[in-house]
Amino acid sequence: MGRPTVHDIAKEAGVSLATVDRVLNARPGVREKTIAKVTKAVESLGYVRDTYAANLARQRQYRFAFVLPEGSSQFANSLKAALQEAYSSNVADRTHLTIVRVPPQDPHAIVRALKSLNTSRLDGLALMVPETPQVRDAVARLKDAGLAIVALVSDLPNSRRDFFVGVNSIAAGRTAALLMGRFVKGQGEVLVVADSLRSRDSLERRLGFDAVMTSDYSNLKALPTVEWHGDEARMERIILSSVAARDRLVGVYSMGAGNMTMLSALRKSGRLGELVVLTHELTPAMHTALAQNEVAAVIAQNVGHLVRSALRVLRNVCDELPIFEAQERVRIEIVLRENLP
Amino acid sequence: MGRPTVHDIAKEAGVSLATVDRVLNARPGVREKTIAKVTKAVESLGYVRDTYAANLARQRQYRFAFVLPEGSSQFANSLKAALQEAYSSNVADRTHLTIVRVPPQDPHAIVRALKSLNTSRLDGLALMVPETPQVRDAVARLKDAGLAIVALVSDLPNSRRDFFVGVNSIAAGRTAALLMGRFVKGQGEVLVVADSLRSRDSLERRLGFDAVMTSDYSNLKALPTVEWHGDEARMERIILSSVAARDRLVGVYSMGAGNMTMLSALRKSGRLGELVVLTHELTPAMHTALAQNEVAAVIAQNVGHLVRSALRVLRNVCDELPIFEAQERVRIEIVLRENLP
DNA sequence: ATTGAAAAGAGGTACGTTCCTCAGATAGGG
């Protein structure tokens, strides 16, 4: 005998199939006493609904949109690739996916993009955008329109998002500090580079990094964050001058994008070999940089997980099902030369 | 319009539904030319079979057994837990799972257990057993009986297994060496502990460890492997005497089980604080050891992945579907205090 | 031209669920 079906629980509870269906789908028209009988039968038989048969019957279509930053960001591109892979595999069954790309540094453009979404043709949204008051308001409006909303990669903690899928940035920063502290021999200074500390992730990574650095590695001094604000020429200038000015420099921690520019600047400086370089996100460029020993470690999050997790959460929110938090916790991965995937 | 269905491709190809079905399920009785017409229609319409509807219709039940080592091994227990979790979640839908536990060091008992399996009530098998000639023969017999077989965690490379789900042990050993080399300050000796080098995994980890150690970290000397053969008292004696005899000891690499015994021995020696300790598998004990800074890093594989991957592969082998190798490659995870899950 | 096997069609039932209609039962208020 296989799993119990709705027929079995109808028999067990001594009611008709229609009543079982009404109870299971919380439709009106059933007496309290009858509801109790049915739920009791469900429990005693250990009935679990066959989601696939259910979705087949109800012709369920989940329509989700993923809002990702546009531009040359390799990370966003690999996310997009993971999304397309999920789409073609059975992970995204009965799911229609749209990808919307927005300029990451322009809150107004983001809000405009969010407003232009046809909410009646959408069940859920995964957002990878920086947190601003405007975005928070837009999220509130989208929630009012009945959408399921998850924050992806970077959280929107004070908005009405349903869930956050991504890693804890503070822990990621702490992990970077631990690696830096253990990898560097002797003492010296560490250069910290970020696109901008206005981004919540970078700020939190920096917080975590400093916390571990000061408590555990007093032999190292983390320099103030160098922000390059998307200007690659500026980044190169700053890096070259920093490296030239500081002969006690032993490490570089790059908290965000622009790793290729940073690496080429370090190569030009001629001191790349002596430095412990840590970056985030395992892009193809970082893959080769690890293989060539130019980067000591990459702190990454598995984009496949992110996407699958976001899809699971969105579906569950749509169906008003509980979310299994432990499964959705994305791990902070450490990638070295020898454990490259 | 939703996805194309079999009806659509029947219409498109100008054949009947039955013929489409015969082609899709590779049943005989269709001319080459007609097959071509159907496959063409499939491609032009972008038809993808609705696996859930298909499994629903065919009342497919996958009956798999997992053969795991019995005893106190925390790793095997966490695998079992992951298996039970998969069973209760939708990952294992339409799948019936049995867990068989065998004494890991007794090839005859393992073979006896494998022989006692009722192959007519089983579609596939995941084996986590050491490779011996007897096991290879047993695998051959089980393959002849028509079962799908994957090797789990430790490979059975010269057997007729269909696939290996687990990490490359050489790469895992290399990763350990890289961590040891970068974590240790200065020079000294490294103690390497294993249950037994007769186990293929341990041997390969040792090979990888030594390869990186000699090529990259000439400041460190990896001592000959200490084997404790399941005898915990012996392990404690050896560790205590090694630590006492070697004042240049800077690190310990534990390649297999018995980490708790090893740790308590090191604690007794009073030198745990000075040593860089690396172990495998993130058991609850290693979790706390990491949190308390007793262990510097744990090299782990995600048991959830292992299980899901094994299930996917078994199902695909049963259905004679291709295996998407990239997805089934299990990553070597590095767990430190700051990125504990 | 006849035969016969292989190929293709036609039509059905089933899987577990949803959702619909229509009819019958039960309750509470008048």
Next chain:
DNA sequence: CCCTATCTGAGGAACGTACCTCTTTTCAAT
């Protein structure tokens, strides 16, 4: 007591696929 509103029952049609049987067509060998 009847009347109405609310419950409940019975049955059926779908969803996309699998698989079965029973015909009909095709086509090459005789």
